[in-house]
Amino acid sequence: MTLQHIERTAGIGRREGYGLSADFLRLAGRTSTRILSRYGVLLGFLALWQVAASSGWVNAAVLPPIDAIVAALWKGLAGGSLLGDIAISLQRAGLAFAAAVIVAIPLGLVMGQARAVEAALDPILQLFRQTSALALYPVFILLLGLGEASKVFVIFWATLFPLLLNTISGVKEVDPKLLEMARVYGAGQLTIFRRVVLPGAVPSIFVGLRLGATTALLLLIASEMIGANKGIGFQVMNAQYNFQIPLMFAAIVILAALGLIANQALVILQWRLCRWSNPAA
Amino acid sequence: MATARGGEVTIRDLSKSFSLGGRKLAVLRSLNLDIRSGECLVIVGASGSGKTTLLRILAGLERPDGGGVAIDGRDVDGVGEERAVIFQEPRLLPWLTLLGNVAFGLEVRGVAKQQAEERARFHIALVGLAEFTDAYPRQLSGGMAQRVGIARALTVQPEILLLDEPLGALDAMTKISMQEELARIWSEENVTMVMVTHDLEEAIYLADRVLILPKEKGGAARLIDVDLPRPRDRSESRFVRYREELLREFGLH
Numbered sequence: 001m002t003l004q005h006i007e008r009t010a011g012i013g014r015r016e017g018y019g020l021s022a023d024f025l026r027l028a029g030r031t032s033t034r035i036l037s038r039y040g041v042l043l044g045f046l047a048l049w050q051v052a053a054s055s056g057w058v059n060a061a062v063l064p065p066i067d068a069i070v071a072a073l074w075k076g077l078a079g080g081s082l083l084g085d086i087a088i089s090l091q092r093a094g095l096a097f098a099a100a101v102i103v104a105i106p107l108g109l110v111m112g113q114a115r116a117v118e119a120a121l122d123p124i125l126q127l128f129r130q131t132s133a134l135a136l137y138p139v140f141i142l143l144l145g146l147g148e149a150s151k152v153f154v155i156f157w158a159t160l161f162p163l164l165l166n167t168i169s170g171v172k173e174v175d176p177k178l179l180e181m182a183r184v185y186g187a188g189q190l191t192i193f194r195r196v197v198l199p200g201a202v203p204s205i206f207v208g209l210r211l212g213a214t215t216a217l218l219l220l221i222a223s224e225m226i227g228a229n230k231g232i233g234f235q236v237m238n239a240q241y242n243f244q245i246p247l248m249f250a251a252i253v254i255l256a257a258l259g260l261i262a263n264q265a266l267v268i269l270q271w272r273l274c275r276w277s278n279p280a281a
Numbered sequence: 282m283a284t285a286r287g288g289e290v291t292i293r294d295l296s297k298s299f300s301l302g303g304r305k306l307a308v309l310r311s312l313n314l315d316i317r318s319g320e321c322l323v324i325v326g327a328s329g330s331g332k333t334t335l336l337r338i339l340a341g342l343e344r345p346d347g348g349g350v351a352i353d354g355r356d357v358d359g360v361g362e363e364r365a366v367i368f369q370e371p372r373l374l375p376w377l378t379l380l381g382n383v384a385f386g387l388e389v390r391g392v393a394k395q396q397a398e399e400r401a402r403f404h405i406a407l408v409g410l411a412e413f414t415d416a417y418p419r420q421l422s423g424g425m426a427q428r429v430g431i432a433r434a435l436t437v438q439p440e441i442l443l444l445d446e447p448l449g450a451l452d453a454m455t456k457i458s459m460q461e462e463l464a465r466i467w468s469e470e471n472v473t474m475v476m477v478t479h480d481l482e483e484a485i486y487l488a489d490r491v492l493i494l495p496k497e498k499g500g501a502a503r504l505i506d507v508d509l510p511r512p513r514d515r516s517e518s519r520f521v522r523y524r525e526e527l528l529r530e531f532g533l534h
Binding site: 175177178180181182183184185186187191195196199200202274275276277 | 340341342360361362364365366368370372374375376377385386389390417418419437
């Protein structure tokens, strides 16, 4: 529906471009062309899905049509049955992400500056990083039980590394020529850190935050699929067991939306904090 | 105008060597030199002659192996407030506006932000960039960025301005206008200027004296007085003669 609407608008813009409101139509045409070129493939994908599911090309019981998924989503959200799952999932991922930020960023800032500390910690960090957090989840369950603690901890664990490593490299990649410049003006270690190292590392820290947010959601779902009775990941699994396939897809859509929202929030925050590196600034 | 403001540099028996692949490479050998207060001394020399090393020792960024430097009678030990350095690259902080960058030196030295910015504005105007005060470094051309670096150095009102090939990375046209600008700034600011360059014409255009550092072992540093009225005319016959003299020093003429 949306796709047809856009195509029609674009068509009008081209055909009647000489009329009284030609400028407006041309603008509308340009805007819709831009939307089409950006979201056209996505809309096409959704349209293909809808047609394939509703016309019986694929088994609608396995791949339900989009409108059935939207209906299940609406029922879950408006009826409130999915809200509790969203809340507990956000709490798990949020706690773990916040803890990872609190640990990784200060630690990374220190490690990036103190070569000896970094050299001493690097081998063990590499070992931990290369060991899949999912493989360690049973270990965490043994240590912390099957409750919230082990879930939050496995998410925290996996989120820690992208954040830590990007913070370290952000600090290390600050141009030594800028450090020297600050030194020439008499800046002490603390001033250099506050005014040169920290702002210089911010873009790289944001790369870590965005990778970390993605990782947190990934591990959230994995941990909720094992031994949980609430949460969006649990709902995906549970709906599949009960063959409530539209509900399963509704939960997947919520997950995708959470990922997009988290990423967009970080992009906006970065845009505000790093105005200097924005082309439009 | 040229009151005794300080900025007198005494260099005694200065030596510095680097180890390169296990071999010791002497770049400065017992250099003696007096730089007068308020003069413009330009250092030239083949690459490897130690001209940048000399400047970095004067800046306090490197320590000599032997001998020492004194400024107004006080021995140099590290960086100091009476000196400012202009590097070959502008070295601007990309996250600060022009105003923030130019005020940076003063702020680091403990001047209140408002006062620092007020003085920064003055020097931004001095280098002709007033309309870009709130721009970010990435929006500037190479020549403009270097002028910001110069403004930042001037803002801290140094007695001695140390310049390490400041125009080396600029195109020929920009370079000439920046040389004129440096000459103007030097005459207005009453500052001792020590500049390293590999451009002989630039040296003659700006210098009261040119110091030629020897490349070979046993060679002696040579000083040439440039006795020309200012502003200088590059096409004038005496200017050309100084150029030929310098070229001869390098064995190129």
